[in-house]
Amino acid sequence: MEAIWDGLVEAFRLIGSGDGDLFSIAGRTLLVSGSATALAMVVGVPLGYLLGRARFPARTLILAGVGTGMGMPPVVAGLIIWLLLVRSGPFGGFELIYTKQAMIIAQFLIATPLVIAFTAASIQSLPARLPDLLTVLGAGRLRTLWLLAKEARLGLLAAVMAGFGAVVSEVGASMAVGGNLAGDTRVLTTAIVTETSRADTERAIAYGLVLLAMAFAIVAVLTVVQQRSPR
Amino acid sequence: MEARIEGVRFAYGDRPVLDVPELRIEAGRVTALLGPNGSGKSTLLRLLAGLERPRSGRVLVGGKPAPQARSSVAYAFQEAVFLSGSLRANLDLALRLRGLAADERRSRLAEAAGACGVAHLLDRPANRLSGGEAQRANLARALALRAPLTLLDEPLAGFDERGRGQMLEELPALLRRFAGTAVLVTHDRDEALRLAADLVLLREGCVRAAGPKREVFASPPDPDTAELLGYTILGTDAGLAGIAPGGLRPGPGDFTLTLQVEEVVDLVTAAEVIGSSGGRRIAVRCPPGEPLPAPGEQVSVSAPTEMVVSFTVPAPETVDRASRASVA
Numbered sequence: 003m004e005a006i007w008d009g010l011v012e013a014f015r016l017i018g019s020g021d022g023d024l025f026s027i028a029g030r031t032l033l034v035s036g037s038a039t040a041l042a043m044v045v046g047v048p049l050g051y052l053l054g055r056a057r058f059p060a061r062t063l064i065l066a067g068v069g070t071g072m073g074m075p076p077v078v079a080g081l082i083i084w085l086l087l088v089r090s091g092p093f094g095g096f097e098l099i100y101t102k103q104a105m106i107i108a109q110f111l112i113a114t115p116l117v118i119a120f121t122a123a124s125i126q127s128l129p130a131r132l133p134d135l136l137t138v139l140g141a142g143r144l145r146t147l148w149l150l151a152k153e154a155r156l157g158l159l160a161a162v163m164a165g166f167g168a169v170v171s172e173v174g175a176s177m178a179v180g181g182n183l184a185g186d187t188r189v190l191t192t193a194i195v196t197e198t199s200r201a202d203t204e205r206a207i208a209y210g211l212v213l214l215a216m217a218f219a220i221v222a223v224l225t226v227v228q229q230r231s232p233r
Numbered sequence: 234m235e236a237r238i239e240g241v242r243f244a245y246g247d248r249p250v251l252d253v254p255e256l257r258i259e260a261g262r263v264t265a266l267l268g269p270n271g272s273g274k275s276t277l278l279r280l281l282a283g284l285e286r287p288r289s290g291r292v293l294v295g296g297k298p299a300p301q302a303r304s305s306v307a308y309a310f311q312e313a314v315f316l317s318g319s320l321r322a323n324l325d326l327a328l329r330l331r332g333l334a335a336d337e338r339r340s341r342l343a344e345a346a347g348a349c350g351v352a353h354l355l356d357r358p359a360n361r362l363s364g365g366e367a368q369r370a371n372l373a374r375a376l377a378l379r380a381p382l383t384l385l386d387e388p389l390a391g392f393d394e395r396g397r398g399q400m401l402e403e404l405p406a407l408l409r410r411f412a413g414t415a416v417l418v419t420h421d422r423d424e425a426l427r428l429a430a431d432l433v434l435l436r437e438g439c440v441r442a443a444g445p446k447r448e449v450f451a452s453p454p455d456p457d458t459a460e461l462l463g464y465t466i467l468g469t470d471a472g473l474a475g476i477a478p479g480g481l482r483p484g485p486g487d488f489t490l491t492l493q494v495e496e497v498v499d500l501v502t503a504a505e506v507i508g509s510s511g512g513r514r515i516a517v518r519c520p521p522g523e524p525l526p527a528p529g530e531q532v533s534v535s536a537p538t539e540m541v542v543s544f545t546v547p548a549p550e551t552v553d554r555a556s557r558a559s560v561a
Contacts, residue, residue, distance in 0.1 A: 129312070129314045131310050131312055131314045132314055132316070134279075134284050134310070135308075135310060135314050136330075137284065137303070138282050138283075138284065138303060138306065138307075138308040139326070139327050139330045139331070140303060140304055140330040140331055140332075141330050145330075149316065152316075152317075153316055153317060
């Protein structure tokens, strides 16, 4: 119990003193997970829209695949990307393995199914006649998409939160494809694992607190935006 | 604004939904598309709005293909659908999408909302309006556009009986004031006759009759169409006969039938004698004071000649010929 208390005190001291390592790892975490989530939104929202609106034979199968992807263990995503990017793999020539880019790709793989599924569900929950109404009123294709996205914003913001929440907290994929290289690919989750194995509890707790605070701050901002919207 | 349908065939997948060789919607008039569920009425309305594209043929609105004429069309869907936000924001968005200036939008919005009885609801969330309120708001949005062609899909659906009665009284004046040409979909004969000047009768995706309502009503081309208009269809020695709604009276007359009485229903202000004749079930309204038969009795009922239509030509041929003649 005393160790935990000492750890918390030390953690707050590290945060308060502006510890260089701590803030550089936190910044890297934000960059990697933020980029992966942004990319997942760019790809996942249009795909989710299509799956939510369009009707085609393989739709249910694809939705089932997306649902399975939502439950994919991060370490499996990491393994898939590792196999693709490792020097002897099909994309080894790009020399991306053990880089931040590799981590972004792996986290993108984790976040995208979540974004697709949340987007599809939120689009499906809109009244079926809404796109027709906007078309008849004279909204062009882009305006219609924008107005529908505004209508589905609760679900879309939930998609961002779910995607970001999943990738910022994963450790397996980052470890597998990033290699946890100090000063380069170490992020908060892999740093916590490292410091715990070194028995540096104070630092591990400090990293954990920063990770929680970061996740809370981002989700809180999104929640405020989400809940402020008029219904 | 006139609309024309030329050689249109439409199907959902492999299921044919509409086959209309020719149909003209007259400018400046209210036309009702009347038919049972699944007859293709709403699909025809969607084609006019440019929301569906026919497999073959053309749909022209004001001379332009329907998808290019959307700015000339207002459409009130059967199910009132709104975006989140107030009713005012919803009505304003519709006008904004038509590119109207703020002053014009304000005045049109106030005028349409007032006329449709939703001015007091403008600041309420549109998605929380009751069924009748939402339908009025839906109508206000369409009418505020003052489009040359206004399309209304079952405009009286969603109202309770009292609201429906009120709207049935108000709608003709609203259409005269806000809509140049209007096409409405209904499966209710009385609604169609009250609201429209022209009728288009649809059955199984085909136009069975079209034209001014008096003409269509006076000479239905076949028994199916007559039944759609409320005619009672009976077998006679010469074939089939249709008796116009309200045409049957108790007692003998020009066209007399023998009715086997099965039931007498007391409607307080009148009575309805229900029975069968030639294997068909028939209801005859008896005015107050008339002596009523008892169930099991046989009585004579009749219709004046002008209320009786005879069908001697086989139905499919009649349908085809009538459909072409009435729209040409």
